[in-house]
Every structure is written in structure tokens, then in C-alpha cells.
Amino acid sequence: MSKKTFVIVAGMVAAAVVGGNVLAQNVPMPEVTVETHRAVETTIGRTSSGIPIKDVSMGYTVSAQGLDIGTAIGARAFEARVSDAAKAACQELGRRYPNSTPSDAECARVATDKAMLKVRQLEDAATKK
Numbered sequence: 001m002s003k004k005t006f007v008i009v010a011g012m013v014a015a016a017v018v019g020g021n022v023l024a025q026n027v028p029m030p031e032v033t034v035e036t037h038r039a040v041e042t043t044i045g046r047t048s049s050g051i052p053i054k055d056v057s058m059g060y061t062v063s064a065q066g067l068d069i070g071t072a073i074g075a076r077a078f079e080a081r082v083s084d085a086a087k088a089a090c091q092e093l094g095r096r097y098p099n100s101t102p103s104d105a106e107c108a109r110v111a112t113d114k115a116m117l118k119v120r121q122l123e124d125a126a127t128k129k
Helices: 003-011 072-096 104-127
Strands: 012-014 031-040 055-063
Touching: 031 072, 031 104, 055 072, 072 104
Parallel strands: 012 055
Antiparallel strands: 031 055
């Protein structure tokens, strides 16, 4: 793998926080991917065509394993998992790219808000069962 390709791949880090894949009834567990993006002030590399790489992202997959998201308690616990994953991803990006924007807190807020759209859909579907 060339150094340029490695830089591109390294900039698009994906981490997984995944529980079990199925319930006892072989029904897939609800999951949400929390994705964060940060703009980097300094160019971390260039593509083979010379385009600067200035945006990095990280995604964590959050599972509802062990939760009944059709209940208020289960839904709050799932939402907390999603929020925690967003904070962790943004803090990791901030650690790796200290001159990046937005701040860790703003990054986490935006990532959480975006992921909560899917969380709400999954919670609504679970309450209708």
C-alpha cells in the first residue's frame, strides 16, 4: 500500500462497538452508526491527483443488545450509548488531530443529533411491536 493510500485510509478510520447480532428469535439487533466529521486545518496528505485531504471521519456502530428499546428505560439507555459513542469518536479525532474543528463538544452534539434520527425510528418501531 502506498504512503498516499495509507494516509487516505488512515483518515477514514472506522471503529466498531458491536454487541451480539441476534435475539433468541434470530431477529437482528437494532444498530445505529454514529459518524463524526472534523475539518483539519493542516493538510494531512494528498490524493494521487494532488487534492489535499482535509476532512477526517470516524464511525462507531452502537447496538441495542440487552435493551428493550420499546420501553422508556431501554430507550434512554440506548440513547446514552449513542451519545457516549459520539463523545468517544470526537475525542479520539480531537486527540489525533488537535487543530481540527469543530470542538469535541460541538462535534459530539452534531454526531449525536444526526444519529438520533435513526434511534427514534428504531424506538418507534419497537414500541409498535
